[in-house]
Amino acid sequence: MKVRGKIYFIFFVQFVVASVAIGMIISLSIFVNTKTEIVLIQSLTAVVAAMIVLIIGYVLATRLGNSIEKLSKDLEKFRLAVENTSNHIVITDAEGTILYANPAVEAVTGFTISEVIGKKVGSKELWGGQMEKEFYKKLWQTVKIEKRHFEGEIRNKRKSGEIYIAVTKIDPIINADGEVVFFVAVERDITKAKEVDRMKTEFISLASHQLRTPLSAMKWFLEMLLGGDAGALNPEQKDFVKKINESNERMIDLVDGLLNVSRIESGKIIVEPVLTDLKELINEVLVELESKLQAKKQTVLLNMGNNLPQINLDPKLTRSVYLSLLTNAIKYSRHGSEIQLIITKNENELISRITDKGYGVPKFEQKKMFDKFFRGTNIVQQETDGTGLGLYLAKMIVQSWEGRIWFESQENKGTTFWFTLPLSGVKPKKGVVTIDS
Amino acid sequence: MSDSRKKILVAEDDDFLASAYSVKLVKENYEVRVVKDGEATIQALTEFSPDLLLLDLVMPKKDGFAVLQEMQTSGLTTKIPVLVTSNLGQAEDKTKALGLGARDYIVKSDSSLEDIMKKVAEMLK
Numbered sequence: 001m002k003v004r005g006k007i008y009f010i011f012f013v014q015f016v017v018a019s020v021a022i023g024m025i026i027s028l029s030i031f032v033n034t035k036t037e038i039v040l041i042q043s044l045t046a047v048v049a050a051m052i053v054l055i056i057g058y059v060l061a062t063r064l065g066n067s068i069e070k071l072s073k074d075l076e077k078f079r080l081a082v083e084n085t086s087n088h089i090v091i092t093d094a095e096g097t098i099l100y101a102n103p104a105v106e107a108v109t110g111f112t113i114s115e116v117i118g119k120k121v122g123s124k125e126l127w128g129g130q131m132e133k134e135f136y137k138k139l140w141q142t143v144k145i146e147k148r149h150f151e152g153e154i155r156n157k158r159k160s161g162e163i164y165i166a167v168t169k170i171d172p173i174i175n176a177d178g179e180v181v182f183f184v185a186v187e188r189d190i191t192k193a194k195e196v197d198r199m200k201t202e203f204i205s206l207a208s209h210q211l212r213t214p215l216s217a218m219k220w221f222l223e224m225l226l227g228g229d230a231g232a233l234n235p236e237q238k239d240f241v242k243k244i245n246e247s248n249e250r251m252i253d254l255v256d257g258l259l260n261v262s263r264i265e266s267g268k269i270i271v272e273p274v275l276t277d278l279k280e281l282i283n284e285v286l287v288e289l290e291s292k293l294q295a296k297k298q299t300v301l302l303n304m305g306n307n308l309p310q311i312n313l314d315p316k317l318t319r320s321v322y323l324s325l326l327t328n329a330i331k332y333s334r335h336g337s338e339i340q341l342i343i344t345k346n347e348n349e350l351i352s353r354i355t356d357k358g359y360g361v362p363k364f365e366q367k368k369m370f371d372k373f374f375r376g377t378n379i380v381q382q383e384t385d386g387t388g389l390g391l392y393l394a395k396m397i398v399q400s401w402e403g404r405i406w407f408e409s410q411e412n413k414g415t416t417f418w419f420t421l422p423l424s425g426v427k428p429k430k431g432v433v434t435i436d437s
Numbered sequence: 438m439s440d441s442r443k444k445i446l447v448a449e450d451d452d453f454l455a456s457a458y459s460v461k462l463v464k465e466n467y468e469v470r471v472v473k474d475g476e477a478t479i480q481a482l483t484e485f486s487p488d489l490l491l492l493d494l495v496m497p498k499k500d501g502f503a504v505l506q507e508m509q510t511s512g513l514t515t516k517i518p519v520l521v522t523s524n525l526g527q528a529e530d531k532t533k534a535l536g537l538g539a540r541d542y543i544v545k546s547d548s549s550l551e552d553i554m555k556k557v558a559e560m561l562k
Contacts (some may be wrong), residue, residue, distance in 0.1 A: 213545070
């Protein structure tokens, strides 16, 4: 309403100015004794001009009013958003003195808004001061000296004394002269999420033990039966026991696969790069696959070039990607077929290409290729054995080193997979879990 | 006539696994004693004085890590070789067990009984 009042006031002033202008023209005309017709024409012109001014004025004022009203509504929305978010938001001056704190600050820290306004952010008097000195030094260096965005995990203390973990994001607000005028800090309490994470890791460990124990018992007794420890089996018995054993091994693979998925999804995979001879690693993988290759009378055409550099990569993770893609190539192509493994180099990456002349995947299913538990409908008819986790895991692993993985496939013609390794090496990642291969 | 068979102490709380070990180890001509928790393991170490301990990690009363810890403190890990056979497959668990003096570490579901027998024979050499 205030805005509308101002607009009407402007409109009124314009009206008065226009009226005064008309009056002045008429008076001036009479004063200089101009002819009546001229006075009338002049007055008419003045009235038209005044009306045009009035209309323009009205349109401009209404537009201005609308935009001011919209702006004030936007500001209101913004205020509501800031006040109602569960994220803790604090605005400080350039020295870190708190000028504003949203209600979430009180909900998270336990300190009332009036208790925090005017105090130094990050001080022990409030929720801060729980990290090592180095952390705060780096924080201030980033936001105040380098005037850059800072983001990090921080340990804080609620008014009740309880420690909590938050992700903090701080941005300096810089004026036209390049000086920091404010800091805006947004924090999210992730204590619960951390706890869930810890429980998930614990679950992985527990499930790993609980599920594997009965599978191990079956494995060993079946091994003894097959080994004749309980007397010789007749050929049919031996065949049955072998089948049970194979099923059990599949179950073990499935449990291992699920555990790996669970570990990878917890985002806590340890990436430990070491200087690795890729040639050697691939040869080891091929040795491991030899019995499978022999069983299907397949060959691997290997071309790695002559000057493959040694790069920093996590051998265990890299090995599992090659193993997974090559196992698929063997499994999903016919007896006696050839598989190709070719490694090339571009400016920044080593590109591994694995090609088979196998069953391929129908076009309509290709977008699901890397989905968890996906198995091609044509594949399921050919090979019942498989968990549908291999490619999903391979993709997650390649992404863990920021690499790319993609494929081309044509039904009954074959499939080619490509994946990349950075020539500069894989970056180490601290985590809590490893994968089993 | 004194029994010249080597003595193996099996610490395993799962009945089926314990029984598989017993059957196989006896067939391989070892003298076997099975215990089902950490406390019984500690007791049997002195009573039975084994030549080798096959040790599970997740066990009631005292877990395998605690057993290793006690054995390390009393200097037993240098006298009795310990082969940890567990289904905890994490590198962290393996490092911890080896750090506490275990001689080797095997993930049960990844190993055949034959592999374990070979390891046992090797460690007793």
